Amino acid sequence: MRKCPKCAGRLSPLFFGTECKHCGADLMYYHFDERLEQDAQKAAAQEEKVKRVLNKLPFYRKKQ
Numbered sequence: 001m002r003k004c005p006k007c008a009g010r011l012s013p014l015f016f017g018t019e020c021k022h023c024g025a026d027l028m029y030y031h032f033d034e035r036l037e038q039d040a041q042k043a044a045a046q047e048e049k050v051k052r053v054l055n056k057l058p059f060y061r062k063k064q
């Protein structure tokens with residue numbers, strides 16, 4: 001069962017529209033937004049890991 005990300009209202013699996021029939025939220029936009037946020041979090045975590053590894057290298061720290 002699909003759910004509206006905004007109002008958590010139930011959406012029929014046979015409903016292929018892009019607007020929630022309960023609150024009118026644009027479902028395409030919400031799903032897209034969610035994905036973007038997940039990608040951003042993943043990228044930030046990856047960057048943090050790389051920084052930690054690089055800071056362990058003394059020659060890298062001297063350059064900064």
Ligand SMILES: [Zn+2]
Nearest residue numbers: 004007020023
């Ligand atoms: Zn809704």
